[in-house]
Structures are given as structure tokens and as C-alpha cells.
Amino acid sequence: MTYKTVLQVLDANQFETDLTAEAALCAAANAHLSVLLVKVAAPPRFGDHAGLSVAWLDIQAAEIEQLEKAIEAARTTLKDVGFSFDVAGEYTEPARADDLVGERARYADVTLIGTNMDPSLRARAIEGALFYSARPVLLAPHRRSVTLLPKRILLAWNSSLESTRAAREALDMMKDAEGVNVVLVDPTASRWNGHEPGADVATYLARHGIKVTVDRLPSAGRRVDEVLNQHAIDTTADLIVIGAYGHTRLRQRIFGGVTKAMIEAPVVPVLMVR
Missing domain, CATH: 3.40.50.620 (HUPs)
Incomplete structure (x- = not known):
């Protein structure tokens, strides 16, 4: 958009x-x-x-x-x-x-x-x-500029409705970007992810002319938000695109969650879609 x-x-x-x-x-x-x-x-x-x-x-x-x-x-x-x-x-x-x-x-x-x-x-x-x-x-994170024209984008993907809406919302941004990293943390083959997790969404984005790389990352004992933030730094991403509140707000407040963590301490600019 x-x-x-x-x-x-x-x-x-x-x-x-x-x-x-x-x-x-x-x-x-x-x-x-x-x-x-x-x-x-x-x-x-x-x-x-x-x-x-x-x-x-x-x-x-x-x-x-x-x-x-x-x-x-x-x-x-x-x-x-x-x-x-x-x-x-x-x-x-x-x-x-x-x-x-x-x-x-x-x-x-x-x-x-x-x-x-x-x-x-x-x-x-x-x-x-x-x-x-x-x-x-x-x-907008502390002491870092924000742009609506990012060159490198990290799309956090878990095949949920929230991540689907986020991908659709950022479609125009991703078309204009130099590259998009679709990131899955601890993905498993399933009905939703397919036999090759990330391949379906990568194909969808590629049909729009988006230059896509799929990164399947292990959490290795880290929280999902830590993995995403570190990979954003490693890939010099200008923006993280992520779906918000895959669980209820009450559950996020009590037990924590990716949305809560990304809100509290964004490392790079975050486009959050509900």
C-alpha cells in the first residue's frame, strides 16, 4: 500500500x-x-x-x-x-x-x-x-530514523492470518525494496507451512516481482523476538514487518509474547499489522 x-x-x-x-x-x-x-x-x-x-x-x-x-x-x-x-x-x-x-x-x-x-x-x-x-x-526505535521507502525488509512469517495481513499490507514496500528476507523461526513442515516452510509465501511474493530470500532460523534457546532482531541487524534491514497479537492481549500481557517484546524494545523500525 x-x-x-x-x-x-x-x-x-x-x-x-x-x-x-x-x-x-x-x-x-x-x-x-x-x-x-x-x-x-x-x-x-x-x-x-x-x-x-x-x-x-x-x-x-x-x-x-x-x-x-x-x-x-x-x-x-x-x-x-x-x-x-x-x-x-x-x-x-x-x-x-x-x-x-x-x-x-x-x-x-x-x-x-x-x-x-x-x-x-x-x-x-x-x-x-x-x-x-x-x-x-x-x-520508531530510539535514535534511529524511520523510512516509508526501506531498501531491505525482514518479513516475519509463521503462516498465521496476522503474518498474512502484514505481508499484504507491505506489498508495495517490498516491491520497491532491494531485497526481502522472509524469516521463519523453528519452522516445521505442516499443513500450513507446507513441506518446505516459507516456499509458498516466497513464490507468492516473487510473482509480484519481489526479490525474496527465505531464512529458516533455529531459536537455539533464544526468544523469537531476539532471533528476529538479531537477523534484522545481520541483514542490515531497514524495517521488520510482522503480524501483531497472534494470541490474545491478555495472554500476551501475562505470559509475554513476540508482539509485546517487539513493542517494548524495537531495534529497527517495525511495521506491525493486526
């Missing part, structure tokens, strides 16, 4: 680094940048009810003013970038942040989320975009 609208979700308390670092992404791809600055409301304080009401209203008014200043600062930063953009802000309760991001993400081709965010807000933003927008999420 060609990305013409990028939603960038930012923490209104600490947005400058991610905003300036990722602006070049839209310039290179000739895409519109839609910036959403999110300010999470402070929880109410305990104390005298009457005094609490007045004090809390004062705090909220101050936070809304801070958000408005952040919006103006972001517009000033982007005014000379040379591509189209818009900047909006949302003041929200913590529990509402995922719904809010998901609703906004429906009107973008991809949602970009960096690492300079409150961890709780970042987690809610990612889940909101993945579960409530039917759009992919592009995760």
Missing part, C-alpha cells in the same frame, strides 16, 4: 525529539503528516471535597493551556518543512486514550509512534491504533 497520510501520535509533554526526527519520513514519501499531541489528564487528588473541586479544575485548566502551547510549538517547528501537515491536540483521561487514537487512525494510512512517550500512553496508543483502526502501526 502507498502511504499518503501518516498519523504521528506524540506525548504533549515530550514531543520535540520525535517530531523533528520523523518529519523527513513524510518529505521523502511525499506524504501528509497529521500530528496528534495527546495530553493525559492528571488524576484527581484526595482531600477536602470543595477544595479538591477548585484545585482540580485549576490543574485541568493549566494542563489544557500547556497542550495549546505544545500545539503552537509543533506548528512552528513544521512551518518550513515543505510538505503538507496538520497539528491537533487531545486532552483525555488515561482510559480513553486508546479509543481516541484508534478513531483518529482510521483516517490515516499508518500510525507512527516513537519512544519518547510516557510508557502507559505509548502502550495505549499502540493498542488503540492496532485494535480500533484496522490500520498498521509503524514503531
